[in-house]
Amino acid sequence: MTQFGTRGVLYRGGTSKALLVRASDLPSQDREELGRWLLAAYGSPDPRQIDGIGGADGLTSKFGFVGPSSRPDADVDYTFAQVGIDVATIDWSIMCGNILSSIGPYAIDEGLVPAVEPVTVVRIHNTNTGKVVVAQVEVSDGKPRTAGNVHIDGVPGTGSPILLDFKHAAGAKTGKLLPTGNYRDVAEVPGVGPVEYSVVDIAGMQLFVKASAFGLTGAESPIAYEKLVEAGQQIEFLRCKVAVDLGFATSIEAAKKESPITPFGIIVGPPQGWLLYGTQESRAADSCDLLARCVIDGGMHKAFPGTGAIPTAIAAAMEGTVVHDVTRAAAHKKGTYAIGHPGGTLTVEVGLNASDAGVEVSQASLVRTARRLFEGTVFVEPSRLTANTVRPGDAHER
Numbered sequence: 366m367t368q369f370g371t372r373g374v375l376y377r378g379g380t381s382k383a384l385l386v387r388a389s390d391l392p393s394q395d396r397e398e399l400g401r402w403l404l405a406a407y408g409s410p411d412p413r414q415i416d417g418i419g420g421a422d423g424l425t426s427k428f429g430f431v432g433p434s435s436r437p438d439a440d441v442d443y444t445f446a447q448v449g450i451d452v453a454t455i456d457w458s459i460m461c462g463n464i465l466s467s468i469g470p471y472a473i474d475e476g477l478v479p480a481v482e483p484v485t486v487v488r489i490h491n492t493n494t495g496k497v498v499v500a501q502v503e504v505s506d507g508k509p510r511t512a513g514n515v516h517i518d519g520v521p522g523t524g525s526p527i528l529l530d531f532k533h534a535a536g537a538k539t540g541k542l543l544p545t546g547n548y549r550d551v552a553e554v555p556g557v558g559p560v561e562y563s564v565v566d567i568a569g570m571q572l573f574v575k576a577s578a579f580g581l582t583g584a585e586s587p588i589a590y591e592k593l594v595e596a597g598q599q600i601e602f603l604r605c606k607v608a609v610d611l612g613f614a615t616s617i618e619a620a621k622k623e624s625p626i627t628p629f630g631i632i633v634g635p636p637q638g639w640l641l642y643g644t645q646e647s648r649a650a651d652s653c654d655l656l657a658r659c660v661i662d663g664g665m666h667k668a669f670p671g672t673g674a675i676p677t678a679i680a681a682a683m684e685g686t687v688v689h690d691v692t693r694a695a696a697h698k699k700g701t702y703a704i705g706h707p708g709g710t711l712t713v714e715v716g717l718n719a720s721d722a723g724v725e726v727s728q729a730s731l732v733r734t735a736r737r738l739f740e741g742t743v744f745v746e747p748s749r750l751t752a753n754t755v756r757p758g759d760a761h762e763r
Contacts, residue, residue, distance in 0.1 A: 369750070370742035371406075375418075376471060379463030379733040380519035380668040380708060382425045384418060384743065385471050388432025388442070398751055400455040403428055403448050405749035412451040418743060419448060424667065426450050427464055431471060439490035439497050440478050443468045447626070458627055459569055460491045460537065462671020466527045466733035469500035470509035474737060480507045494537035496568075501528040511736050518641075518709020519668040524734030531568045531675045531729040532716075538570040538627060542724060544611055548685030554603050556595070563686040564607060564628060567679055567729060569672035572607050572628040573688050574600065576658075583634020583656040583691070586642055587665040587707055590658070597663035604630040604661075621662065630660045631673060635691040642667050642707040653705030654696035655681060655688065668708035675729050678702040678713035683724060700728075 373386045384406070393399045404410070407426055408417020419426040428446040435442050445464060447456040469487035472478040478487050487500045503510040503525045513525035535542045542565065549563045563573045576583035579596040590597065605620035613627050614620035634656040638649050659666035659673050666673070680688035681702050696702050703712045716728030 367747075368744040369747055370744045371402075373740070373743050374471065374474075374737060375739040376464070376467040376735060376737055377520070378461075378465065378467030378735045379517065379671055380424060381427055381461060381463040382420065382738070383427035383429050383445075383461070383464045383467065385467065386428075386430045387475060388430050388444075391430055392745075396457070400446075401750055402745060403446060403455055404453055405745045406743050407448045409449050410451050410453045414450060416746075419450060421450060422667075423447070423450065424463075427461055429461075429464055429468065431468060431475070431477065433477065434488075434490050435492075436490055436497075439488040441468065441472045441487065442490050442492050444492045454625075456626060457493060458624075460493045460496070460534075460672055462529065462531075462568055462673075462675065462731075463733060465489065465491070465498060465671060466500070466529055467735040469502040469527060470735050470737065473502060473504065473509050480504045480509075482507075485509075491534075494534065494568075496531075496534040496537050498534055498568075499530040501530075503527075509735075509737075513734070515732060515734055517732070517734055518706075518711065520734065524736060526732045527735055528730055528732055529671065531731075532726050534675070534729070535567040535726050537566055537568055538613075539566050539611065542567060542679070542726065544570065548683060549687055552603055552606055554599050557599050560603060561687050562603065562607070563680055563688060564611075565676040565680045565683075565686070567726060568675040569670070570628040571673055571676045571680075572604050572630050573677070573680055573686065574603065574630070574632055575687050575691060576632040576634040576656075579632070581632060581634070582637065583632055583658060584637055584639040585658060585665070586640065587667050588642075590660065590665040591663060594663065597660065600630050600632065600660055601662050604628060626661060629670075629673060631657050631677060632660060633657050633677070633688050633691050636693050636705070639705060639707075641709055648705065648709065653703045653710050654693040655691050655702070656705040658707065665707065669704060669706035669711050671711075671731060671733065674704055674711045674713050674731055677704055678715045679717070679726065679729060682715045682717055
């Protein structure tokens, strides 16, 4: 039997990579069948993803499809999927902020949004969260620019800036910026005792804890963190408990399957020197306003997700959160927060309006770069699919 091929584009967005496909080119509209196709295309489950396009890393096992918008306040619909590596799972519940930076250029390249020089504004409706994020993409000769002088840590060289504004993305998972209704809460963690934490929901929902509560500094590397098994288990217990308390899981034991990355855990610490993951380059304490590490089930993100950076900066700006406690005081006057992470720093501009009704986000923006890397046909072995996964005319055969 011949292989089935589907047209796609490989894009780097921020510090991540993803296969992007037009919604009209999808091999199936059925979510379960599409999941089977994704696992086959990425070579999952397999720790090396050797029989697919996945890069055996959470930062490269990502997927998105884009099509005309289903709502009048947006230009395109963008749906994201995190593809499991050594497990046969597809997570449709989150929005990847780094890959989001590639959606504007992709939409322009694909003719879904007309190019307007010098800057094209693309309103992106993320269907995973139901929120709209606005991207500003530099355009030259009718195409998205790639050359520029903006460097983002975790990516070699420089590129053209893409400004992403998440101010309309509050309450992406729960409908509230502060899902618990409090700036901070307290939970009992076995082996630790009472631990203070904060939960913020904008772009993605994140659980924040001070690294010091678990005997950590916040400067740990991904490799070092994996060896801190007890601390990793304790933080995961708290993450699962919060998932249960907020209704995303039925029990702490079931939370890892029912809500594996909602909320995502982030440990924070005060500004201090640290070594960059991979290069071991030294970064000074004065290069950041706080340290933050995204952690999940004993593992640590090698850089920092855009959907983690936005709530981290928002939490840093809100007096009363555990993140505010460890943030450099001078950052509050600037409204700009430099987050130190394993790959370097990521800066977010924040604007908040406080009133008796609560806190309203007036600005939540960051700058990324993106580049179209490859376009062509992704081939999948039919034996891994159901008979209905690829409909005639939807894909090319080889």
